[in-house]
Amino acid sequence: MEVTGEFAIGIDIGGTTTKFGIVNHRGEISQKGDIETTKYRTINKFIDQLYIELLPYMEKVGGENLIKGIGVGAPNGNFYTGNIEYAPNLHWKGIIPLAKLISEKFNKPCTLTNDANAAAVGEMMYGASRGMRDFIMITLGTGVGSGIVANGQLIYGHDGFAGELGHTVIRPGGRLHWGTGKKGSLEAYTSATGICITAKEMLHERSNEKSLLRDIPRDEITSKFVCEAAQKGDKIAKDVFKFTGEILGEALSNFVMFSSPEAIILFGGVIKAGNILLNPVKRSMEKNLLPIFQNKVKLLFSELKESDAAILGASALVWEIKPEGK
């Protein structure tokens, strides 16, 4: 049933930039803007500024009374508590009761979750997994995040921290993770950061081999640069994505045996590599699956415009707000 004349505010808090927008039921962003996250020393000043920015937008769509609520995606955002808890990439430290503070300032219900979960909800409502009851969202950016939907619901777990698939170990005793100190996690290999490390390792191991990746200083290699080199046919760059894809495929096959999703949606900067990434991922995933799971799981790229996805995902949480907030 379509409710007309109602809007949701979506806010995506990133380490550098916070994006926000006003979204209708069809997932159309009618107003959007952004502020620098790092500019506001205290969380209260940050929220005050959000309110100042959003007030004219709310007026434009017909006034505050048409806003049903506010959805926020943020690193380490906990759905159950509404708190951001010890987010390493934000400069506000400790536990921040974000949903409560925003709700009080705007006088609207506010739902918080982590950024990958928000992306999963957005994809389910407006993107590649529309109508699916079982799928897994994998975000491949600076880090690797995930949002898991089963029986049509996000899996939050008993404490709100479910879906940390980037930290599952895929190579026991393998590559050391720069942040967690754990060895062999998926994020250590398949994040943008991990891709750069792989590239540097391969350049070192194959020091006699020509590569476009040698045209810039080692420290300036980015995953975007590796991707562009691969698209130009560079052998080492292509092998970097082959290696990355194989590891990601193995991990995905494990995830499939967990929740048997209809689809796995890949999202984030790394997917710009397109088939250079997707082909080895698919090959490796299928190879590692039991026959009963083979050739069933759709492996898809996000259908949401990347710059809008975060706002859409966060806003989509609003339509799921329950009276008790859970």
Add this chain to the structure above:
Amino acid sequence: MEVTGEFAIGIDIGGTTTKFGIVNHRGEISQKGDIETTKYRTINKFIDQLYIELLPYMEKVGGENLIKGIGVGAPNGNFYTGNIEYAPNLHWKGIIPLAKLISEKFNKPCTLTNDANAAAVGEMMYGASRGMRDFIMITLGTGVGSGIVANGQLIYGHDGFAGELGHTVIRPGGRLHWGTGKKGSLEAYTSATGICITAKEMLHERSNEKSLLRDIPRDEITSKFVCEAAQKGDKIAKDVFKFTGEILGEALSNFVMFSSPEAIILFGGVIKAGNILLNPVKRSMEKNLLPIFQNKVKLLFSELKESDAAILGASALVWEIKPEGK
């Protein structure tokens, strides 16, 4: 709300024996029996015999009209279709429309699921995970099965095959699985079968070291025997469980990062090893978890009497039967 005077039939179909019983809402088995699964050449003859056996039991509890329905746990039982699909351990081949056949014979609704899922439901209703909305059941028997509950519901996945955690790869390129042909799966190491293989490998590698395990021929070593030797203080036998526990703990930490359960319940013959298994599992799981997950997840043994658990779990499905069957 307690419904009195209603009963459920629970049927657990194993490769050798099929157990059945009539169970009330409190999880009390008032009548139980078993038949040999292998004795019945066709599925229809098998179901006819089940009906013959259960008829006097139904009379004893007050007649067929007090039976609300029938729950069945069976290897490769698919909740969505009600079919047993290509079960390697049953002698009826192909796809068997079991729920339909039983429902027609008994004229009652029938719900089918795989044995590990049934065990999870039983534990949730009557056992160690009573009242929990998020937990994972791991069955450690000849094979390794699992049932995953999130948001208070079993996760079946889009096709009914979710929860094959025994086949997730925990040691890429590791031990070859005798049945699947895959390398390094959890089942290859932590099933009763896997434990025997580890014992034989260790006996071979440490051929100069005394061990109670050398008192019997290599081919007669069972996981029960390894367990008894470990309990008597045998060094190699203890190391077998230490190795097994370490691998299981690593796998559990990955599962925790997936669905963040309140508890993990271990079930099946292998748990008779008690703390000889539990201590290394716990140590290894905690070591591999991110700090936000540490010291939160309860690691518990099943509270159900093993001989009754299968019947209880299957019967518990009945109280979940929905009008549309899904």
